[in-house]
Amino acid sequence: DQQVKQNSPSLSVQEGRISILNCDYTNSMFDYFLWYKKYPAEGPTFLISISSIKDKNEDGRFTVFLNKSAKHLSLHIVPSQPGDSAVYFCAAGGLNTGNQFYFGTGTSLTVIP
Amino acid sequence: DAGVTQSPTHLIKTRGQHVTLRCSPISGHKSVSWYQQVLGQGPQFIFQYYEKEERGRGNFPDRFSARQFPNYSSELNVNALLLGDSALYLCASSTTPGLAGTDTQYFGPGTRLTVL
Numbered sequence: 483d484q485q486v487k488q489n490s491p492s493l494s495v496q497e498g499r500i501s502i503l504n505c506d507y508t509n510s511m512f513d514y515f516l517w518y519k520k521y522p523a524e525g526p527t528f529l530i531s532i533s534s535i536k537d538k539n540e541d542g543r544f545t546v547f548l549n550k551s552a553k554h555l556s557l558h559i560v561p562s563q564p565g566d567s568a569v570y571f572c573a574a575g576g577l578n579t580g581n582q583f584y585f586g587t588g589t590s591l592t593v594i595p
Numbered sequence: 596d597a598g599v600t601q602s603p604t605h606l607i608k609t610r611g612q613h614v615t616l617r618c619s620p621i622s623g624h625k626s627v628s629w630y631q632q633v634l635g636q637g638p639q640f641i642f643q644y645y646e647k648e649e650r651g652r653g654n655f656p657d658r659f660s661a662r663q664f665p666n667y668s669s670e671l672n673v674n675a676l677l678l679g680d681s682a683l684y685l686c687a688s689s690t691t692p693g694l695a696g697t698d699t700q701y702f703g704p705g706t707r708l709t710v711l
Contacts (some may be wrong), residue, residue: 486637488637516700518702520645524704525599525601525685525702525703525704525705526638526685526702526703526704527664528699528700528702530638530700531699536659540637549632571637571638573637581652582628582640582643583628583640584640585630585637585638585639586637587635587637588637589635
């Protein structure tokens with residue numbers, strides 16, 4: 483049972499434009515959400531997080547939006563750069579989720595120069 | 596500062612064999628979690644250890660076991676390897692066991708296990 487879903491396996495964006503990556507979850511007990519970026523042959527690198535008490539968190543070019551009622555979060559990258567090309571995973575966890583984070587299947591972002 | 600380190604980088608085993616994977620957390624981190632990532636999927640949680648005690652276990656068979664040492668490093672052991680165990684095994688460390696749901700996990704580069 484996939485509790486965190488990333489329905490877009492891939493996304494292509496022109497350099498300088500906005501990249502929007504989406505993530506949906508089913509467990510209302512999740513209250514902490516993270517985005518990771520993964521290059522081939524490397525482990526996931528932490529990008530940005532958000533707790534359920536907020537609906538937006540910003541860090542430089544990266545902004546995460548959380549819509550709790552829709553159980554949806556998104557990652558915005560502005561402006562997109564070729565170095566952003568990677569697989570992006572969203573993950574969710576919480577106080578009562580068994581001490582683990584649940585990951586989506588990832589979205590492969592390609593930023594075209 | 597050194598990040599999470601894992602060894603070995605790559606490993607090839609045959610069915611039925613046993614394997615031990617190792618992880619050293621970021622200095623000051625007391626919690627280690629293990630994940631399995633099969634090609635095309637997101638990481639799947641296997642175990643979490645905090646202060647040498649198991650704090651969480653994912654839906655994996657008893658062939659999978661782990662332990663944490665006094666220096667907070669950790670080993671993941673897999674017995675009676677199956678072809679389906681071929682995956683990237685990731686270790687992540689954090690300062691707390693994530694009970695508060697606010698503690699970020701930092702990942703190592705992973706160990707690529709191939710079972711033939």
